[in-house]
Amino acid sequence: xxxxxxxxxxxxxxxxxxxxxxxxxxxxxxxxxxxxxxxxxxxxxxxxxxxxxxxxxxxxxxxxxxxxxxxxxxxxxxxxxxxxxxxxxxxxxxxxxxxxxxxxxxxxxxxxxxxxxxxxxxxxxxxxxxxxxxxxxxxxxxxxxxxxxxxxxxxxxxxxxxxxxxxxxxxxxxxxxxxxxxxxxxxxxxxxxxxxxxxxxxxxxxxxxxxxxxxxxxxxxxxxxxxxxxxxxxxxxxxxxxxxxxxxxxxxxxxxxxxxxxxxxxx
Amino acid sequence: xxxxxxxxxxxxxxxxxxxxxxxxxxxxxxxxxxxxxxxxxxxxxxxxxxxxxxxxxxxxxxxxxxxxxxxxxxxxxxxxxxxxxxxxxxxxxxxxxxxxxxxxxxxxxxxxxxxxxxxxxxxxxxxxxxxxxxxxxxxxxxxxxxxxxxxxxxxxxxxxxxxxxxxxxxxxxxxxxxxxxxxxxxxxxxxxxxxxxxxxxxxxxxxxxxxxxxxxxxxxxxxxxxxxxxxxxxxxxxxxxxxxxxxxxxxxxxxxxxxxxxxxxxxxxxxxxxxxxx
Numbered sequence: 001x002x003x004x005x006x007x008x009x010x011x012x013x014x015x016x017x018x019x020x021x022x023x024x025x026x027x028x029x030x031x032x033x034x035x036x037x038x039x040x041x042x043x044x045x046x047x048x049x050x051x052x053x054x055x056x057x058x059x060x061x062x063x064x065x066x067x068x069x070x071x072x073x074x075x076x077x078x079x080x081x082x083x084x085x086x087x088x089x090x091x092x093x094x095x096x097x098x099x100x101x102x103x104x105x106x107x108x109x110x111x112x113x114x115x116x117x118x119x120x121x122x123x124x125x126x127x128x129x130x131x132x133x134x135x136x137x138x139x140x141x142x143x144x145x146x147x148x149x150x151x152x153x154x155x156x157x158x159x160x161x162x163x164x165x166x167x168x169x170x171x172x173x174x175x176x177x178x179x180x181x182x183x184x185x186x187x188x189x190x191x192x193x194x195x196x197x198x199x200x201x202x203x204x205x206x207x208x209x210x211x212x213x214x215x216x217x218x219x220x221x222x223x224x225x226x227x228x229x230x231x232x233x234x235x236x237x238x239x240x241x242x243x244x245x246x247x248x249x250x251x252x253x254x255x256x257x258x259x260x261x262x263x264x265x266x267x
Numbered sequence: 268x269x270x271x272x273x274x275x276x277x278x279x280x281x282x283x284x285x286x287x288x289x290x291x292x293x294x295x296x297x298x299x300x301x302x303x304x305x306x307x308x309x310x311x312x313x314x315x316x317x318x319x320x321x322x323x324x325x326x327x328x329x330x331x332x333x334x335x336x337x338x339x340x341x342x343x344x345x346x347x348x349x350x351x352x353x354x355x356x357x358x359x360x361x362x363x364x365x366x367x368x369x370x371x372x373x374x375x376x377x378x379x380x381x382x383x384x385x386x387x388x389x390x391x392x393x394x395x396x397x398x399x400x401x402x403x404x405x406x407x408x409x410x411x412x413x414x415x416x417x418x419x420x421x422x423x424x425x426x427x428x429x430x431x432x433x434x435x436x437x438x439x440x441x442x443x444x445x446x447x448x449x450x451x452x453x454x455x456x457x458x459x460x461x462x463x464x465x466x467x468x469x470x471x472x473x474x475x476x477x478x479x480x481x482x483x484x485x486x487x488x489x490x491x492x493x494x495x496x497x498x499x500x501x502x503x504x505x506x507x508x509x510x511x512x513x514x515x516x517x518x519x520x521x522x523x524x525x526x527x528x529x530x531x532x533x534x535x536x537x538x539x540x541x542x543x544x545x
Contacts, residue, residue, distance in 0.1 A: 046453035047424075148310075177309040177480065179537035182523035186533040204453065211525035211534070234527055249454040250527065252487035253461050 008198040009035045015066035029222040040199040042209035042216030049219040089159035093171035095151035099143040128157040149180035271298040276335035291316040293498040305489035313498035357387040360435040361444040366427030370419040377415030402433040425456035442474040
């Protein structure tokens with residue numbers, strides 16, 4: 001399983017287009033990548049780069065206008081069947097917007113199990129909460145009684161309760177404070193190792209991606225710029241100018257003419 | 268040594284709610300000259316309420332008290348409406364996080380800058396227009412004539428934030444408060460906006476209060492940094508001494524960030540000590 005031959009997801013020439021005619025917008029332009037089983041793969045880019053649109057296209061939330069996708073070797077059908085959603089789940093960016101304000105944690109976690117007809121729901125809820133580091137006391141709370149970090153834990157529990165193979169993470173920590181971000185990143189890293197999950201992580205933050213992922217794809221304006229391993233990113237041996245600009249920007253502000261090299265001046 | 272631009276002594280901002288009193292800022296004191304001061308903290312640390320209190324913009328039911336709060340010798344605690352009108356927008360200005368919400372959606376960018384200028388300085392329409400174009404040039408907008416007549420929804424976030432900066436600098440303020448002005452922007456745009464702000468602040472010799480949650484960004488941009496937690500200052504540092512931070516909260520904030528240079532895991536998690544707020 002872990003020999004790296006089995007592909008969890010193969011995306012080939014994926015294109016997503018919104019609108020038509022004069023107002024046509026190519027959000028994703030023929031992007032291809034492959035994610036191995038048990039791997040964590042990052043999609044990095046600035047706003048409008050198409051990174052989130054790829055995630056939405058994978059789970060059927062964006063209109064795919066070209067290309068093919070294969071999950072575990074089998075072509076992904078449109079509309080997605082129940083089996084697909086059983087093995088692929090998504091965690092969204094904003095924990096304030098992704099939980100129903102009038103549903104308790106218990107109801108949030110019960111709904112996917114009712115849809116998929118799972119049994120022993122009671123035990124699964126208790127176990128799912130424990131796995132994301134929330135005690136049983138959280139079970140009957142409403143979202144407004146939880147902090148941002150706790151809400152994101154509930155959103156992760158909701159995704160994990162169906163025991164999926166592939167987790168799609170769309171900026172899971174960007175709405176959180178730095179100290180809470182560290183807790184959620186540790187939790188995600190831990191869960192992946194324990195349960196052998198595959199992740200696709202979308203983020204604008206190179207440091208976050210390099211913490212969780214083995215490989216990443218840098219995107220800009222709907223195009224894939226380059227794919228590289230996290231180790232090569234850490235070494236700073238990115239091959240494109242754009243990746244180097246992102247790298248230098250993530251090191252903080254450097255006054256022009258100071259000793260820290262500016263990527264645009266050197267690149 | 269000239270008198271400080273801003274003096275704050277024992278600033279408290281309290282919100283008296285039905286469910287009890289929330290102490291947003293508890294006894295904050297600092298003096299500011301014509302320098303770049305950074306205020307850093309996580310959500311709920313009181314950093315934004317500090318900026319608002321200085322401008323007299325604490326929203327109800329907030330209540331501001333202080334032993335002393337003066338700007339260039341003017342008592343801000345007992346300032347009447349007329350004094351505030353003369354100061355706010357003219358000598359004291361502020362830019363907030365998201366230009367989408369701070370620009371007027373039904374007025375062109377140029378008209379908004381002109382309006383700001385003419386409400387503080389006696390000038391004809393054509394003088395104001397020239398001044399607005401000049402400011403748009405100063406924030407490095409390449410085609411100022413075109414951007415002048417655009418509506419806010421027609422420009423990108425980075426462009427909108429530059430227009431906000433242009434508007435807030437058009438009256439040549441003495442103190443500029445920047446509240447998370449780059450948090451909603453992409454990293455590469457962030458750097459451009461910061462470069463522009465940095466040059467303008469240096470040129471005009473004004474005081475800057477730069478509020479942000481990003482400790483590293485603030486310390487790379489400012490001269491001095493206040494680290495806030497729970498409405499109090501945990502530590503004051505000169506920006507170059509960030510590596511020698513003494514307070515466990517500052518150290519925790521620095522360590523819990525994933526970095527490209529360090530692959531160790533798990534990330535150290537910040538433990539909060541109730542003693543810090545005692």
